[in-house]
Amino acid sequence: xxxxxxxxxxxxxxxxxxxxxxxxxxxxxxxxxxxxxxxxxxxxxxxxxxxxxxxxxxxxxxxxxxxxxxxxxxxxxxxxxxxxxxxxxxxxxxxxxxxxxxxxxxxxxxxxxxxxxxxxxxxxxxxxxxxxxxxxxxxxxxxxxxxxxxxxxxxxxxxxxxxxxxxxxxxxxxxxxxxxxxxxxxxxxxxxxxxxxxxxxxxxxxxxxxxxxxxxxxxxxxxxxxxxxxxxxxxxxxxxxxxxxxxxxxxxxxxxxxxxxx
Amino acid sequence: xxxxxxxxxxxxxxxxxxxxxxxxxxxxxxxxxxxxxxxxxxxxxxxxxxxxxxxxxxxxxxxxxxxxxxxxxxxxxxxxxxxxxxxxxxxxxxxxxxxxxxxxxxxxxxxxxxxxxxxxxxxxxxxxxxxxxxxxxxxxxxxxxxxxxxxxxxxxxxxxxxxxxxxxxxxxxxxxxxxxxxxxxxxxxxxxxxxxxxxxxxxxxxxxxxxxxxxxxxxxxxxxxxxxxxxxxxxxxxxxxxxxxxxxxxxxxxxxxxxxxxxxxxxxxxxxxxxxxxxxxxxxxxxxxxxxxxxxxxxxxxxxxxxxxxxxxxxxxxxxxxxxxxxxxxxxxxxxxxxxxxxxxxxxxxxxxxxxxxxx
Numbered sequence: 001x002x003x004x005x006x007x008x009x010x011x012x013x014x015x016x017x018x019x020x021x022x023x024x025x026x027x028x029x030x031x032x033x034x035x036x037x038x039x040x041x042x043x044x045x046x047x048x049x050x051x052x053x054x055x056x057x058x059x060x061x062x063x064x065x066x067x068x069x070x071x072x073x074x075x076x077x078x079x080x081x082x083x084x085x086x087x088x089x090x091x092x093x094x095x096x097x098x099x100x101x102x103x104x105x106x107x108x109x110x111x112x113x114x115x116x117x118x119x120x121x122x123x124x125x126x127x128x129x130x131x132x133x134x135x136x137x138x139x140x141x142x143x144x145x146x147x148x149x150x151x152x153x154x155x156x157x158x159x160x161x162x163x164x165x166x167x168x169x170x171x172x173x174x175x176x177x178x179x180x181x182x183x184x185x186x187x188x189x190x191x192x193x194x195x196x197x198x199x200x201x202x203x204x205x206x207x208x209x210x211x212x213x214x215x216x217x218x219x220x221x222x223x224x225x226x227x228x229x230x231x232x233x234x235x236x237x238x239x240x241x242x243x244x245x246x247x248x249x250x251x252x253x254x255x256x257x258x259x260x261x262x
Numbered sequence: 263x264x265x266x267x268x269x270x271x272x273x274x275x276x277x278x279x280x281x282x283x284x285x286x287x288x289x290x291x292x293x294x295x296x297x298x299x300x301x302x303x304x305x306x307x308x309x310x311x312x313x314x315x316x317x318x319x320x321x322x323x324x325x326x327x328x329x330x331x332x333x334x335x336x337x338x339x340x341x342x343x344x345x346x347x348x349x350x351x352x353x354x355x356x357x358x359x360x361x362x363x364x365x366x367x368x369x370x371x372x373x374x375x376x377x378x379x380x381x382x383x384x385x386x387x388x389x390x391x392x393x394x395x396x397x398x399x400x401x402x403x404x405x406x407x408x409x410x411x412x413x414x415x416x417x418x419x420x421x422x423x424x425x426x427x428x429x430x431x432x433x434x435x436x437x438x439x440x441x442x443x444x445x446x447x448x449x450x451x452x453x454x455x456x457x458x459x460x461x462x463x464x465x466x467x468x469x470x471x472x473x474x475x476x477x478x479x480x481x482x483x484x485x486x487x488x489x490x491x492x493x494x495x496x497x498x499x500x501x502x503x504x505x506x507x508x509x510x511x512x513x514x515x516x517x518x519x520x521x522x523x524x525x526x527x528x529x530x531x532x533x534x535x536x537x538x539x540x541x542x543x544x545x546x547x548x549x550x551x552x553x554x555x556x557x558x559x560x561x562x563x564x565x566x567x568x569x570x571x572x573x574x575x576x577x578x579x580x581x582x583x584x585x586x587x588x589x590x591x592x593x594x595x596x597x598x599x600x601x602x603x604x605x606x607x608x609x610x611x612x613x614x615x616x617x618x619x620x621x622x
Contacts, residue, residue: 050511073517086364086507087562092279100505101517124279147516 001026002047002159002192006141007055009042016042018214019055026060026157029181029191031194031201034211034236040082040194043211044163047192048078060156073101077147081167083140083193085128091115091139092124098146103153110149114142119176133168141165151189160184162193166200178204188200198254202226202244210234226252285566288559292573296346299580303342304334306584341477345583346576347489348474348542351534353575354496355558356549357567360505362527363437366557369549370535373421373440375414377447379539382413383453387465388454406540413490414536417443422528472545472598474583485541492534495574499527500564507562547576547597547605554609580606 002024011015017039024030032040046053049064049072057064059075067075077098085094095111104110115123118138118235124163125129128139141162148158162181166174174197181191195201201208201222207223210217212234218225231239244253316330353372360368372378386409412609421443425436458466502523505513514520538545553567554577560566582600589595 045511048511048515050514069514069519070517073515076515078512078515080509080512083508083512087366087557089507089562090279090281091280093561093563094508097505097508097516100501126279 001058001060002030002165002190003056003058004043004047005056007043007046007047007053007057009051009053011042011051016214017046017053020214020216021055022122022209022216022219024190024192026190027185027188028206029185029193029204030207030209031193031195031205032209032211033195033198034217038211038234039214040211041163044161044192044194048161057132059159061204067187070101073147074103074153075148075156076161077101077144077164078161079140079144079163081163083162089128090124091120091126091128091131093129094139095142095146098143101147104146104149107149111142111146114145114149115139117145118142118180119173134170134173137165137168138177141180145184151184151187157188157190160189160193162189162191164194164196165173167196174200198226198231202251202253203249210232221255223252226254270567273552281561281563282566285560285563285570286289288556289570289573292570292577295579296573296580299577300342300346303345303580303584304617306588307338334484336479340479340482341474342375342580344477344541345474345580347482347486348538348580349509349548349577349579350493350572351489351538351575352545352548352569352579353552353571354493355531355534355538357553357564358496358499358503358527359549361499361557361564362524362531364506364509364580365549366438366554368437369551370531371444371546373436373531374395374417374443374447375421375532375535376539376544377444377451378417378420379410379414379536380544381447381451382416383410383540384451384454384466385409385413388458388462394460404554408540410540411536413447414539414608415532417447417535418528418532418536471596471611472543472601473573473586473594473596474542474579475587475594477541481541485537488533488537492530492537495526495530496567496568496572499530500568503527503564504562543596543598545579545601547601547609548578551609552606 004023005021006019007017007021008015008019020039020042022032032043034040042051045051047064059067059072064072067258089097091220092111092115095115098114099105099107099111112121112124115121116180118141119126120135120138120142123135123139128222131139144160144162149158151158160181165181166177169177178200181193185191185206193205195205205222207219208222210225210230217234219229226241228241231241231254235256240255240257241252242255244251264424319325319330319341326432355370355375357596359370359373360366362368363373383406390405390409421436421439424439455463455466502518502520505516505518506523507521508516510520514525553571556567556570556574560570578601579597582597582604584595586595586600
């Protein structure tokens, strides 16, 4: 479990997060949503140890500050929002970087298998720079999956931190990538994902943390968090939440609109 | 395990995306090339004395003459070994610096390490006479090399202090600070050049252009431990530099202790560059051309790039040195002129051919 208590982050004098407390249970997909600039990515970066913060963040009952870099790398992988590559690696070489944590270094075929898993079979020899934005995003996802390939390792759930994993993807791949995250969770893994798309969040998340203005507005299961009232307050616009047809799970679906429905 | 059967060739197809076998083959070829260059360097020279001829004499029971012995073992051998070490240092510190800065055009020359070392050397040449006799007697012929090494080391420390804040080194600040330090070193060096007399000016010119001509076993002994230590650290840097390609945060997430790795990288570069500049002056382009060429051939994987750079850097320097001491024999052309003449156009050619591919 990730237990973050009263996390505050100040970047160059500006407060970004203000005493945010949130939890992500092992074996669940926890989505962090909120408007632009609400502090979603900052919260994720604090939780991965990238940014200095005040407050306490525990991972599986231990302060993340007390983990060694190698221990953390063995327990969780992080997909950043944008990943620039300094040198011309091939797709296979980028994915192989996921083996650096050493967990699956013996498994030489793993990178190719994972590439097929994210829909990039046969892309091994392409140069990363020459890929489209969506292909690059899936290539990075493959690298991250290679790092924590086993959803459960030594009896412990592995963690995936995904910062807007579907931002560059078409709707087909959005579903495919979210399904990969879902599969990881269903096999015992844990996912924390910063999400923009509320409908995908509603379809795939077990728990939703809604941020606004650097504060946690509410956290809970999608049906309790994704309501007209919460979303209108957080996003500062009219939002009508409907219920999707039974065939696709009766999850909330969200329609922002300009009309005043009274 | 490296095999050379033809089935390997199919693995080299770019479509596999796996360049490890190719990289290993390039490393073996580079090692072979270096061996050839070492023999050639011992054989080629103004005097016409040949290693092979001497060995043949020795094998057929004849004594090797004193003249041959001096030329081979006291002049060419230290010069050759020094060339290998200096070439390897320059190429490897270039590759490490580029990995650290995540920029294929970074070079120790760029972050001011070479300029700082140069300032140290010029200080020693121009103002060395002002040293108290006791110190001058102690440092002796090592005054210039030691001052160059100190200059390079101090520059690196200064850069490090300026660009590190709360345990994190900002590569951007270090790069910019390097430009500032380089400019300052250049300005101070310029002042010293104005103060220099004619004899000193001649020394400065030759030192500044770079040369292996002063190589002796004692100089070799001064430089070798530092260079060897720096090169020995590189295998521990390779994985970290690979991860750093994705940025510092991602490297950390992959389990690399980024701050430690950067510290080792900085010390490695300072040691290798400082020692190389100290004994051979300013030899340019090796640190840019060799890693660049290798990256095009085998890719940016530092586990292969660093050893291949060392081997090929040594070869390039020996080759350049052979040109420098034979082309206007019995006089010598400073080797820096040769490396710049080979390296400059070659570098431009690489850029021209790959400007569509390389994002620089």
